Amino acid sequence: MNTKLFRDLVFGLFVVSTAAIGADALPVVLVKPHQVDLTFPAESLVEAVQQATVGAQVAGRVLEVKVDAGQVVKKGELLMRIDAREAEEAARAAEALYANARVNYERTKSLVAQKFMSSAALDKAKADFDAAAANRSAAGASQSHASIVSPMNGIVARRHAEMGDMATPGKPLFTIYEPGALRVTASVPQYRLKAMRGVKTARVEFPELGKWVEATAVTMLPTADATTHVSQVRVTLPPVPEATPGMFARVHFVVGQAEKLTVPAVAVVRRGEVAAVYLQSADNRLSLRQLRLGDAVGQGEIEVLAGLVSGDKVVTDPVRAGIQLKSGK
Numbered sequence: 001m002n003t004k005l006f007r008d009l010v011f012g013l014f015v016v017s018t019a020a021i022g023a024d025a026l027p028v029v030l031v032k033p034h035q036v037d038l039t040f041p042a043e044s045l046v047e048a049v050q051q052a053t054v055g056a057q058v059a060g061r062v063l064e065v066k067v068d069a070g071q072v073v074k075k076g077e078l079l080m081r082i083d084a085r086e087a088e089e090a091a092r093a094a095e096a097l098y099a100n101a102r103v104n105y106e107r108t109k110s111l112v113a114q115k116f117m118s119s120a121a122l123d124k125a126k127a128d129f130d131a132a133a134a135n136r137s138a139a140g141a142s143q144s145h146a147s148i149v150s151p152m153n154g155i156v157a158r159r160h161a162e163m164g165d166m167a168t169p170g171k172p173l174f175t176i177y178e179p180g181a182l183r184v185t186a187s188v189p190q191y192r193l194k195a196m197r198g199v200k201t202a203r204v205e206f207p208e209l210g211k212w213v214e215a216t217a218v219t220m221l222p223t224a225d226a227t228t229h230v231s232q233v234r235v236t237l238p239p240v241p242e243a244t245p246g247m248f249a250r251v252h253f254v255v256g257q258a259e260k261l262t263v264p265a266v267a268v269v270r271r272g273e274v275a276a277v278y279l280q281s282a283d284n285r286l287s288l289r290q291l292r293l294g295d296a297v298g299q300g301e302i303e304v305l306a307g308l309v310s311g312d313k314v315v316t317d318p319v320r321a322g323i324q325l326k327s328g329k
Helices: 003-011 085-113 119-144 190-196 318-327
Strands: 028-030 034-048 051-055 060-065 078-082 147-149 154-159 172-177 182-189 202-206 211-214 217-224 230-236 248-260 262-264 269-271 274-280 286-290 292-297 301-306 313-315
Touching (some): 034 292, 078 172, 182 190, 182 248, 190 230, 230 248, 286 318
Antiparallel strands (some): 028 313, 034 182, 154 172, 182 230, 202 248, 217 230, 269 274
């Protein structure tokens, strides 16, 4: 591709000359072959290691909601109250049956001692008393379930019910997670599994946060999905305050090392199929050089297959370099 056509692709119809344009304090990096990590990228989602879905255990209308999504809660803190009058009535009925069974058991025990009743009658009375006691305990527990409390210290990720909604046993009410323990789960295709089995190092990129972190552990699950034929790999994260469950992340699994000539990804200018970087010469003149690029390697680097040689100075702020080239026409 000739120079004029390449300039047109990069700057539209504004063509610039590279003959005598000076660079004003632009950040540059000296490119040269160096050892870089060879990585395999995989898209993933952030998950909480400790997460709980709190559900209703009794039926009733939601009377009061104490917390909302995003709030910090402590273990045992009241989250919601449910109108459990039916459970209260059941508890009173169970209490009455328990009292009656206890009186009957004591009476039967006395009559058996006086030999007015058989021991079989005492066994039945004892069984009825034990059953009434168990029913009483279960009814009391159901009554206590009208108060929904947090099972852990954490943050409310989602509230599934509003005041006035009807709660039924098993219906989710809150999702709570512990923010200090996060991980990402990536899907790895079968053809990568052989290389992945020895991988113990990975870097996790958060594109929206502009942040990279080193994984603390890499664990491949022993099974594969029967439909998609991919395996799940869990990558444990260090504390990342900005990250939340459900956030997109990209895992770069380190599968080896090699010596390569690279440029920072932020320095590359792309227009369709064309890739280029701004070079700064020894006399601070700028020029635009078309490149042939390879794969992403290392941390935010791209392999250069053609277009640069060791010792070239690449400008890492292409926006400012482009402005200087335009203004210098």
